[in-house]
Amino acid sequence: MQNILRFISNNLFHHRDLSGYFEPVIQVIKPAWRSGFFRAQVKGIRVLGENALKITLKPERKWPTHTAGQHISLTIVQQGRLISRVFTIASGAKKLKETGLFDLVIRTHDKGNFTPYLGELAMNSWVNISNPMGEFIFDEQSNHTTLLAGGSGITPFIAMLNDLQTNMHQHVHLLYYAKPNSHLLVDVLEKLLTRLPNFSFELLNRNEHGSFSKFVSIEHTDELLVCGPEAMYVEAEEFCKSRQIPIRAEHFQAIKPTKPLNEAARFTVKLNHGDLEISNRDSLLSEFQSHNKPVTYGCGMGICHQCQCVKKKGIVKDMRDGRLSDNSEELIQLCVSQAVTDLELEL
Structure with a gap:
């Protein structure tokens, strides 16, 4: 029966399922309802500093609970277009269970195609989100873990640390690189120091402190977790390979067109x-x-x-x-x- 309904929907209504055809009607009752998406309501927007926002969302009840370190695709409407970007969730499953909310911490770019519009989201307005995605999660079996973050790459580590148990036996050391005075969520990291007895962190910048390698204790690193720009990941991969340290990473990079736009390719x-x-x-x-x-x-x-x-x-x-x-x-x-x-x- 499902195959028959899908065939009818694709050939008569140009949608994967019949609910997509009735999307505009359903949206009158449920704003931002879209076939194949989850809804989330904007419950908070906070400016964290220059070009950084913290957005708090309340997902609908049927949204699957995420694991700290995972990411979602966030979709908004801008000038009649649906545009989406992927962001790591900056809070853990514990907060979602206790409050029904989760956070996104996002660097904004004035000339970007997406992030400049996030500050314009109205309180209690609706956006769309995807299922939680990704396998970049904390290994609770590791006794000594070093975390390496660059810029907004701090977000998965904030979520992981918030979900760690207070009586944990793991030693976790965070190396956090950003431009001077641009480190995000430092107040959260300082609070974690009092709750997690075996956690420590260092705020670093490339010009003053140079390579992260001199801050890594090889004897006390069972695994290195990295989240940051491509260059940071490449450096960390080479470092870990030469010292036989396991590495797991969530890295991001921008790519550019390989051909001039007016050239046939x-x-x-x-x-x-x-x-x-x-x-x-x-x-x-x-x-x-x-x-x-x-x-x-x-x-x-x-x-x-x-x-x-x-x-x-x-x-x-x-x-x-x-x-x-x-x-x-x-x-x-x-x-x-x-x-x-x-x-x-x-x-």
């Missing part, structure tokens, strides 16, 4: 069931149709959102205004998007 699109080579001279929708790839679509002009899909990785250009996406996960519309790099899509 071909890119590979990684799809659910195989790869496809496409041109950057036409929309993704047209490219898929030329390869006889079955795609759900409607108006073909960026109005109805029926060709919407999840871009997991890669950069696309919006054909309406020339705006480039970044490399992170987000919702795109195939009919108005052109490939600028290799892509990974979830149709």
Whole structure:
């Protein structure tokens, strides 16, 4: 029966399931309701410092409880478009259980395509979130763990530390790099010192303190956990390899187009069931149709959102205004998007 309903929905209503077709009607009763998403209500927005926000969300009850260290995709509406970015949850499962809330701590960028709009979210307004994702979690079997954070990479470690038991036997040392006077959540770290007897941290910056390696006690490090920019991860990987220390990481990096935007090029699109080579001279929708790839679509002009899909990785250009996406996960519309790099899509 489910296969029959899915067939009818795809072929008659251009949606994966029938509920998506009735989305506008349901939203009158439940704001921001969307098929395949969870809803969350904005319960707090706090400025932490220059270009940093703490956003507190209350997810709907059916949202699965996360494990400290995991991340979500956050989706908001901006100028009629659904735009998404991935952020690590900055609070643990303990807070969610006790209060029904969780926090995101986000660096904002004035010229970004997403974060400048977060400060405009109204209290009690609704956003969409994904399932908790990722396997970057604390190993409670480790006796001596060193944490290495860079910038906003502190967020998973805050969540992990908040969920650690007070009577823990693990020794945890945090090395936190950021620009001078730009370290986030220092007040939270100081409170953790009183609750966790075997926890310590150091606030560092590259210009004054140099490499993290001189702050790592090899004798007292069973594992190194890293969250920060790509350069930090590369350095940490080389360090751990040379000293035979296990390493686990959650690192982020920006990628740039490999070809000039006005130059014809071909890119590979990684799809659910195989790869496809496409041109950057036409929309993704047209490219898929030329390869006889079955795609759900409607108006073909960026109005109805029926060709919407999840871009997991890669950069696309919006054909309406020339705006480039970044490399992170987000919702795109195939009919108005052109490939600028290799892509990974979830149709």
